[in-house]
Amino acid sequence: xxTTKYILSAAVAVLLFTSSCKKGYFTDVxxxxxxxxxxxxxxxxxxxxxxxxxxxxxxxxRYTSVFIQQVTGGARQFASYDRYSFTENDFDNxxxxxxxxxxxxxLNIILGKAKAGGFVYYQGVSEVMMAYSLGLxxxxxxxxxxSEAFQGSGNLQPKFDSQASIxxxxxxxxxxxxxxxxxxxxxxxxxxxDDLIFGGDIALWTSFANGxxxxxxxxxxxxxxxxxxxxxxxxxxGALTSNADDAQFKFSIDEVGAxxxxxxxxDRDDIIYDGYGVQSMISKNDPRYGVFIDTADVxxxxxxxxxxxxxxxxxxxxxxxxxxxxxxxxxxxxxGDDAGAQTALGEAITASMEKAGVAPADDAAxxxxxVSWTGTFDNKLATIMYEKYIALFTQPEAWTxxxxxxxxxxxxxxxxxxxxxxRRFIYPNSERLYNSNCPQSSNxxxxxxxxxx
Numbered sequence: 417x418x419t420t421k422y423i424l425s426a427a428v429a430v431l432l433f434t435s436s437c438k439k440g441y442f443t444d445v446x447x448x449x450x451x452x453x454x455x456x457x458x459x460x461x462x463x464x465x466x467x468x469x470x471x472x473x474x475x476x477x478r479y480t481s482v483f484i485q486q487v488t489g490g491a492r493q494f495a496s497y498d499r500y501s502f503t504e505n506d507f508d509n510x511x512x513x514x515x516x517x518x519x520x521x522x523l524n525i526i527l528g529k530a531k532a533g534g535f536v537y538y539q540g541v542s543e544v545m546m547a548y549s550l551g552l553x554x555x556x557x558x559x560x561x562x563s564e565a566f567q568g569s570g571n572l573q574p575k576f577d578s579q580a581s582i583x584x585x586x587x588x589x590x591x592x593x594x595x596x597x598x599x600x601x602x603x604x605x606x607x608x609x610d611d612l613i614f615g616g617d618i619a620l621w622t623s624f625a626n627g628x629x630x631x632x633x634x635x636x637x638x639x640x641x642x643x644x645x646x647x648x649x650x651x652x653x654g655a656l657t658s659n660a661d662d663a664q665f666k667f668s669i670d671e672v673g674a675x676x677x678x679x680x681x682x683d684r685d686d687i688i689y690d691g692y693g694v695q696s697m698i699s700k701n702d703p704r705y706g707v708f709i710d711t712a713d714v715x716x717x718x719x720x721x722x723x724x725x726x727x728x729x730x731x732x733x734x735x736x737x738x739x740x741x742x743x744x745x746x747x748x749x750x751x752g753d754d755a756g757a758q759t760a761l762g763e764a765i766t767a768s769m770e771k772a773g774v775a776p777a778d779d780a781a782x783x784x785x786x787v788s789w790t791g792t793f794d795n796k797l798a799t800i801m802y803e804k805y806i807a808l809f810t811q812p813e814a815w816t817x818x819x820x821x822x823x824x825x826x827x828x829x830x831x832x833x834x835x836x837x838x839r840r841f842i843y844p845n846s847e848r849l850y851n852s853n854c855p856q857s858s859n860x861x862x863x864x865x866x867x868x869x
Contacts, residue, residue: 457526457538458610464522464542465612466673468549469665471514472812473676473732475507476556478687480815483838484805485826487721490688500832500860508844511557516565520549524566535605537618540596544625547589548734551632554582555816556841558865559855573851579866586632590625597622613663613734624663626655627740631813634743636867637750638820644750647743656737659771664731674728677810681716681726689721692826693809696802700786703778704769708809724772725810733811738767742804749796758789761800768807798823819868836861839868 481487489498523546530539564574597618608616629650636643667675697705710722741764749757769779801823808814828837838860847854
C-alpha cells in the first residue's frame with residue numbers, strides 16, 4: 417500500500433469539519449461561548465459545501481456502492497454490510513451529524529440570512545444546495561423532517577414530511593433559485609471565492625438548478641411517463657453544456673480535509689473494489705477500468721480504487737454533464753424519440769470517457785463493440801442504465817436508478833441476511849427513540865419510497 421504524508425492545513429480542517437455552532441434540530445446544548453454565534457454567509461458556505469460533499473462521498477457512497485455491487489465488503493464491518501447486515505445505529509452519523517446538524521443546518525442559516533439581508537445570489541445558491549441535500553436524504557430514507565426542522569430547542573420533535581411533499585419542496589426551492597439568479601444582485605454580499613463549487617458563477621448555478629430539476633423529474637417515471645417530458649423541459653431551459661460545467665467539490669491535499677475515499681482507505685480499508693461493476697468493465701474491455709481501478713500499483717496498490725476517486729484532492733461529483741445526458745437519453749426513449757435517445761446515449765458515454773481521460777479512439781472502439789441499440793424498449797433502457805451505472809461509479813444516484821428501473825439486473829448476495837437487495841436506509845436509533853414523529857418501523861426493504869412503488 418502506498419501512502420504520502422501531507423502537511424496539515426488547519427484552515428482546511430476547520431473549513432470541512434466544522435459547521436455552524438448549532439446542532440441541527442436535535443439540541444443546541446453544545447453551543448460554545450468561545451465560538452461565534454453569528455457567522456456570515458461567506459464563512460458558512462464553504463463549510464456547508466464541503467460537509468455535504470463529504471457526506472455524499474462517505475457513508476452514502478460506500479453503503480450504496482455495496483448494495484449495487486460496484487464494490488464488495490471485504491472485512492470487519494463491511495463484510496457484514498456486504499451480507500446486508502445493517503442496524504439502525506449504522507445510519508446515525510450520516511443522518512444526525514453529516515446531514516442535518518452539518519450542511520443542512522448551515523444552509524438553513526445562510527438562507528435565512530440571505531432573505532433577511534437581500535443577498536439575492538446567496539439565497540439562490542443556498543436554495544439549490546438545500547434542494548440537493550433534501551433530495552439526497554429523502555432518496556435514502558423517504559419521509560424526512562423539513563418543514564419543522566432546524567428549530568433547535570424550539571422543536572426537538574419535528575414532523576416527518578412525506579416524500580411527495582419533500583419533492584414538491586425541492587421543486588419550489590429550485591424554481592425560486594432560478595428566479596433569484598435572474599435578478600441583479602446589488603447587495604453587499606455575493607458569493608465568490610467562498611463558493612468552492614462554481615466560484616460565484618451564477619450562470620453555472622442556474623444550469624445546475626435546471627439539471628437537478630431534470631434529475632428529480634426522471635426519478636418519478638414509475639409514477640407516470642409525463643415526468644420524462646418534465647426532465648426534457650428542464651434540460652431545454654438551460655442545463656449543463658459540457659464537462660466543464662460539472663458541479664463538483666474538490667477536496668484538499670492535506671490529511672484532515674482530504675477526499676472521503678482517501679480517508680476511508682487510510683483509516684479503515686475493509687472494502688474490495690471487485691464487484692459486478694468492476695468485473696463487467698473488465699469483460700467489456702472498458703478503457704475506464706484502468707482509471708477507476710489502480711491496475712499498476714501507482715497509488716494505494718493494485719486493485720484499489722484509483723486516484724481518480726481516492727486521491728486526497730479528488731473531487732466528489734454532485735451532478736455531471738454525463739449524468740444529464742443519460743437522463744436525456746432515458747427521457748427521450750420514454751417519450752418516443754428513439755433516434756434522439758440513441759444520440760444522447762452516445763454523447764453521455766463520451767462525456768464520461770472524456771472526463772476519465774480516455775482517448776477518443778478508445779471511446780469509439782468501446783461504443784462500437786459494446787453499445788447495441790436494438791431490440792425492445794426494455795433492451796434499450798437496459799443499455800442506457802448499464803452505461804449510466806458505470807459512468808456514475810460510486811455515486812448514490814446509481815442506487816436510485818437501479819431501484820426505479822431494475823437495471824442493471826443484479827443478483828442479491830446469496831449469503832445475505834435478507835434475500836433482496838436493500839431499497840432504503842433504516843431510520844437511525846437516535847431519531848426513532850427521541851422523536852415520536854419518526855416512523856417506528858423501517859428496515860432495508862420496507863416501507864418502499866414514494867417513487868419506488
